[in-house]
Amino acid sequence: MNAGGTAFKVTAAGKLTVLHSFGGLYDAADPSAGLLDVNGTLYGTSALGGSVGIGAVFSITTSGAESVLCSWPSGTDGEEPMASVIDVSGTLYGTTQGGGSASQGTVFAIPL
DSSP: OOOOOEEEEEOTTOOEEEEEEOOSTTSEEEEOSOOEEETTEEEEEEEEESSSSSOEEEEEETTOOEEEEEEOSSGGGOBOOOSOOEEETTEEEEEOSBOSTTSSOOEEEEEO
């Protein structure tokens, strides 16, 4: 997989720290949306990566430990989540831009 991307933090003084470099085998790749902070853990989406390369939802700690929470197994379940997720009472909700029964995207929910 050639796609990558990084999660990073920048201090008010301008110091940049890379938390995680994406793109390894089964990792999230090509994150393009903002991150959501839920009780000190950051959550995001990536348009590529995951088990078959069509997107993933990941968590990352502020010290850089990253985990893939959801990876789409096929386009019929959705593909390429490119927007931020939201937290509603301990469940992450988001959308994909493609896949689904009409190939026009899906809405997903992931309990935390």
